[in-house]
Amino acid sequence: QVQLQASGGGLVQPGGSLRLDCAASANGFTIRDMGWYRQAPGKQRDLVTTLTADGITNYADSVKGRFTISRDGAKNAVFLQMNSLKPEDTAVYYCYVAATRWGRSYVNDYWGQGTQVTVSS
Numbered sequence: 001q002v003q004l005q006a007s008g009g010g011l012v013q014p015g016g017s018l019r020l021d022c023a024a025s026a027n028g029f030t031i032r033d034m035g036w037y038r039q040a041p042g043k044q045r046d047l048v049t050t051l052t053a054d055g056i057t058n059y060a061d062s063v064k065g066r067f068t069i070s071r072d073g074a075k076n077a078v079f080l081q082m083n084s085l086k087p088e089d090t091a092v093y094y095c096y097v098a099a100t101r102w103g104r105s106y107v108n109d110y111w112g113q114g115t116q117v118t119v120s121s
Contacts, residue, residue: 002110004110005025006020006093006114008021008080012085012118013119014119019082022034022077024097026099029099031076031098032053033053034050034096035050036095037093039094039114049067062088069081080093091117092115093114096110098110
């Protein structure tokens with residue numbers, strides 16, 4: 001199985017910064033995309049950012065210019081640097097991996113347990 005362990009969430013003031021880390025264990029799988037989603041109370045889960053193994057990034061419009069995704073392919077780790085945080089960024093953030101089982105042709109999505117980010121004065 002693919003296992004994801006995220007850390008780095010917490011309480012910060014508006015304008016502050018946080019860095020989220022996620023380490024993936026994916027023995028027997030080839031990881032394709034890695035990234036982050038978030039879900040605010042009472043709302044649907046939304047894409048924050050993804051990064052492919054080829055280095056292609058994708059960001060939600062709401063975080064462009066403020067958040068930066070990076071990854072260490074050899075270590076199966078993905079990071080999210082969040083700057084200029086706003087109260088509307090408050091959500092549970094989920095580490096995300098798209099991976100293919102060796103010998104299979106389809107891609108599955110995997111999710112961490114989530115880490116709480118709260119932006120408040």
